[in-house]
Amino acid sequence: MLAKIIAELGPWSWWVAGLVLLAAEMIVPGFFLVWIGLAALIVGALSLLFWDSAFWVWELQAILFALLAVATTFAGRRLTLRNATTDEPFLNQRGASLVGRTATLHEPIREGRGRIRLDDTLWQVMGPDLPVGTQVKVVSSNGRDLTVEPI
Incomplete structure (x- = not known):
């Protein structure tokens, strides 16, 4: 079926496929179909050049399109995600968003480890040994542990 469509439309079949994919990109969000559409347009341009060549068979065109x-x-995703900035830099990094906040020790820090309560969560903290009730400031985060220092 693919061979028949390519044979009937000639090199324009790839142009049609590319334009359909680019149009579909406007409907389907995600910035994904544009790269596949671009690949189809490249194969279409090559088809215009090599259509009368004996080696330019539909199998080669399909393999070239897939590659x-x-x-x-991959190139497009790499280009678009390289300098991706966000208006929520601490999204899904809750510990990092707590840096600079102050809290009271919920459990004493012994041997460098203790707990504080911030909002509705108990957080494991690291810092110098301190008794319960000491006011501390969060100075850094390394995933699930917060580093604190006394105020």
């Missing part, structure tokens, strides 16, 4: 689709998708 270009993978290559353009």
Whole structure:
């Protein structure tokens, strides 16, 4: 079926496929189909150049399209995600968003480890040995543990 469509439409079949994929990108969010559409347009451009060549068979076109689709998708994702900035830099990094806050020790810090209560959560903390009730400031976060120092 693919061979028949390519044979009937000629090199324009890839142009049609590319434009359909680019149009679908406007409907489907995600910035993904644009790279596959670009691969189809590249194969379409090559088809215009090599259509009368004996080696330019539909199998080669399909393989080239598949390889270009993978290559353009990886390259495009790499380009678009390289300098991705966000308006929520601490999203899913709750510990990092607590740096600078103050709290009272819920459990004493013994041998460098203790607990504080911030909002509705008990957090494990690291710092110098301190008794319960000491006011501390969160100075850093390394995942699930917070580093504190006395105020």
